[in-house]
Amino acid sequence: MTTSIEALVPRLREICGAGNVITDRLELRTYECDGLTSHRSVPALVVLPGAAAEVASVVAACAAAGVPFVARGSGTGLSGGALPHKDGVLIVMSRMRSVIEIDPVSRRAIVEPGVTNLSVSKAAAPFGLFYAPDPSSQVICSIGGNVAENSGGAHCLKHGFTVNHVTGLQIVTPSGELAWLGDGTGVTAGYDLLGAFIGSEGTLGIVTKVVVKLMPLPEVVHTLLAAYATTSEGGRAVSDIIGAGIVPAAIEMMDALSIEAAEAAVQCNYPEGAGAVLIVELDGPASEVEAELATVRSLCEKAGATEIRAADDPAQRAVIWAGRKSAFAAVGRISPAFIVQDGVVPRTSLGAVLARIASLSASSGIRVANVFHAGDGNLHPLVLYDDSVPGETEAAEELSGAILDACLEQGGSITGEHGVGVDKSRYMPKMFGPADLDTMQLVRCAFDPVSLCNPGKVFPTPRLCGEVPGHRRAPHPAVAAGQAEIF
Numbered sequence: 001m002t003t004s005i006e007a008l009v010p011r012l013r014e015i016c017g018a019g020n021v022i023t024d025r026l027e028l029r030t031y032e033c034d035g036l037t038s039h040r041s042v043p044a045l046v047v048l049p050g051a052a053a054e055v056a057s058v059v060a061a062c063a064a065a066g067v068p069f070v071a072r073g074s075g076t077g078l079s080g081g082a083l084p085h086k087d088g089v090l091i092v093m094s095r096m097r098s099v100i101e102i103d104p105v106s107r108r109a110i111v112e113p114g115v116t117n118l119s120v121s122k123a124a125a126p127f128g129l130f131y132a133p134d135p136s137s138q139v140i141c142s143i144g145g146n147v148a149e150n151s152g153g154a155h156c157l158k159h160g161f162t163v164n165h166v167t168g169l170q171i172v173t174p175s176g177e178l179a180w181l182g183d184g185t186g187v188t189a190g191y192d193l194l195g196a197f198i199g200s201e202g203t204l205g206i207v208t209k210v211v212v213k214l215m216p217l218p219e220v221v222h223t224l225l226a227a228y229a230t231t232s233e234g235g236r237a238v239s240d241i242i243g244a245g246i247v248p249a250a251i252e253m254m255d256a257l258s259i260e261a262a263e264a265a266v267q268c269n270y271p272e273g274a275g276a277v278l279i280v281e282l283d284g285p286a287s288e289v290e291a292e293l294a295t296v297r298s299l300c301e302k303a304g305a306t307e308i309r310a311a312d313d314p315a316q317r318a319v320i321w322a323g324r325k326s327a328f329a330a331v332g333r334i335s336p337a338f339i340v341q342d343g344v345v346p347r348t349s350l351g352a353v354l355a356r357i358a359s360l361s362a363s364s365g366i367r368v369a370n371v372f373h374a375g376d377g378n379l380h381p382l383v384l385y386d387d388s389v390p391g392e393t394e395a396a397e398e399l400s401g402a403i404l405d406a407c408l409e410q411g412g413s414i415t416g417e418h419g420v421g422v423d424k425s426r427y428m429p430k431m432f433g434p435a436d437l438d439t440m441q442l443v444r445c446a447f448d449p450v451s452l453c454n455p456g457k458v459f460p461t462p463r464l465c466g467e468v469p470g471h472r473r474a475p476h477p478a479v480a481a482g483q484a485e486i487f
C-alpha cells in the first residue's frame with residue numbers, strides 16, 4: 001500500500017464505517033478482476049459506501065490525495081472496465097441497492113446503482129410495467145454498470161439500449177461533488193451531458209442514483225424457434241423479416257457449436273442436428289402480434305427452416321430461451337477456456353463475416369462458437385482454447401483480434417455492448433482517427449482533468465509512458481519513431 005493510500009484509510013473508515021473498508025490482502029483478491037479474468041490487478045483498498053453522500057466524500061478524499069479510484073458494480077463486465085488500479089481505491093456499489101421509487105403514473109423508477117437489472121422489472125411488475133434493456137447477465141449485473149457500459153440485451157432490437165431508457169442520473173463528479181444530469185423527463189436543453197455520460201465506462205464519474213423509464217408489459221408475447229442447416233439460411237430469414245417491415249422484440253441466433261454447448265449444460269432440447277437456430281420474439285397488442293407471427297413463420301419457412309416451434313406461455317418460452325441465455329457459461333463445458341468477443345457488423349454483412357470467422361477458425365485450428373443478437377448485427381464469437389497448452393492463449397487472442405478486424409473491414413464496430421475497458425483500448429486507433437480520439441479525450445478532461453477516475457481504460461496508451469493525464473498530446477517521440485507501440 002502506498003503512503004498516500006495508507007494515510008487515507010482512517011478518513012475512509014470514518015466515512016463508510018470501519019467494516020466497509022477492506023485492507024486485508026486476501027479479501028482484496030476477491031475484487032482482482034471482473035468477468036474478463038485474463039486481466040487481474042489487486043486493488044490497494046476497497047470501500048463499500050452505503051449512500052450517495054458517502055461516495056462523494058470517498059471520491060473527494062481520493063481527489064485531494066491524488067489517489068486513483070475505480071467504481072465497481074457486480075463485476076460481470078467483459079472488457080475489464082472494473083479492473084482495479086493497483087495503487088488505487090475500488091469503490092464497490094453493491095450496498096446501494098434500494099429501489100427508491102416506482103411511479104406508475106409517470107412510468108418511471110428511481111433506483112440506486114447497485115440494484116440488479118432484473119430487480120427493477122420485478123419491482124415494476126405489480127404496476128404492469130417493466131424495464132426494457134435486458135442483458136443476459138440481468139439476474140446479477142447492476143444498473144450502475146449498465147449505465148456505464150450502455151448495456152444492451154436480446155430485446156434491445158425493438159426497445160433500444162440503456163441510453164434510450166435512462167432519463168436522469170445523480171453522479172459524483174471526479175472531484176467529489178454530487179450533481180444531476182438530465183431532469184428525469186427525457187427532455188434536454190443544451191448539450192446532452194446525460195447521453196455523453198451513458199457508456200463512458202466509469203471514466204467520467206460515479207453514478208449514485210438512476211432514473212429509468214418503465215414500459216407497459218406487452219399484452220402478448222410469442223416466441224418462435226426455427227432450425228436451419230446453416231447460419232446463412234438463418235441469416236436470410238433475419239434479413240427477410242426486417243425487410244418485411246417487422247421489428248421483433250428479439251432475433252437471436254446460435255450456431256451448431258453453441259447449440260452443442262447449451263445442450264450439454266441445460267438440455268435445452270433444440271432440434272437435433274441443427275446447424276443453426278433462430279429465436280424470434282414478438283411482443284405487443286394481441287392483434288398486431290398474431291398478424292406478424294404468421295408472416296414471420298412463413299418467412300422462416302421460405303428461408304429453409306427444417307423445424308419451427310412456437311410458444312406463447314411463459315414456461316414454454318423459458319424453455320426456448322434457456323439455451324440462448326446459458327450459452328456463454330455453457331461453453332465452459334466443452335472448452336477449458338474461452339474468449340467472449342463482441343463486435344458489430346451491418347446486418348447485411350453477417351453472412352460474409354460468419355464465413356470469414358469459419359475460415360479463420362479452420363486455418364488456425366481453434367474452434368469458434370457463434371451466439372449473436374442477429375437483428376442488431378451484434379456478434380459474440382466465443383473463441384475456445386486450452387490455456388494449459390503453450391501458445392494456445394496467444395493464438396486465441398490473435399484469432400479474436402482478427403475477428404474484430406473483419407468487423408471493421410465491413411464498416412462495423414469493435415464493440416456492440418461489452419465496452420472497450422482495458423481489453424480493447426488497443427483497437428481504438430483502428431476504428432478512430434487521432435482527431436476523434438482527441439475529441440473524446442477533451443470530453444473526458446472536461447469531467448476529469450487529472451485522470452483519476454478509472455484511469456487506463458478506453459483510451460490507447462503509449463506503452464512506454466503509462467497514461468498521461470490531461471489532454472491527449474502529440475505522439476510520444478518513441479511512438480513517432482516506430483520504437484514503441486500504442487496499445
Ligand SMILES: Cc1cc2nc3c(=O)[nH]c(=O)nc-3n(C[C@H](O)[C@H](O)[C@H](O)COP(=O)(O)OP(=O)(O)OC[C@H]3O[C@@H](n4cnc5c(N)ncnc54)[C@H](O)[C@@H]3O)c2cc1C
Nearest residue numbers: 073074075076077081135136142144145148152202207417
Ligand atoms: C454471462 C454474461 C452475459 C452478459 N450478457 C450481456 C448482454 O447481453 N448485454 C450486455 O450489454 N452485457 C452483457 N454482459 C456484460 C455485463 O454484464 C454488462 O456490461 C453489465 O452492464 C456490467 O454490469 P456490472 O454491474 O457487473 O458492472 P461492472 O462489471 O462492475 O463494471 C462495468 C463498468 O461499469 C463501471 N461502473 C460500475 N458501476 C458504476 C457506477 N455506479 N458508476 C459509474 N461507473 C460504474 C465500472 O467502472 C466498469 O467500467 C454479460 C456478462 C456476462 C458475464
